[in-house]
Amino acid sequence: MSIPTIVAQRPVIADDKQLTVSTIRIAANYYETVIFDDSSDKRHDGWRIGGYAIDQSSKRAPSRDEAMEQHREALYAARTETPRA
Template structure:
């Protein structure tokens, strides 16, 4: 069975505000598969499983089928992290 290449970080940015410490990360998983997720950077993980910008923090991701779509997802998540506050109700 052929081995797939290891995921590669394409873009990653931390956004720390008065209300949250989060990171948006986009990785390339295969030739045409980009995955964007939001992670909680706070020491107590207070925002894990909360919603922001359509993401469940530390749980969900959005797939892009090419680099352009992956970077669009990354930019949209980054804007949400800058403009929104995590909200309860994200458990999947």
């Protein structure tokens, strides 16, 4: 088994949001995208944004192209949506 590799990682800092959208390659044909709460008080931990539970859920993709599309969608959601409990 190989060590996970970061494929794309982008911070989102706006208003009261401090998030990171990260996509990693776990293995061949296995990628995961997740949204992390980078705020010091973890104020959005477990809240939902763009179909993700912040710090708690991920979306899988079988190819790099699909993973990058998920990453773009998650990044757009993190930039434009307000996290909700």
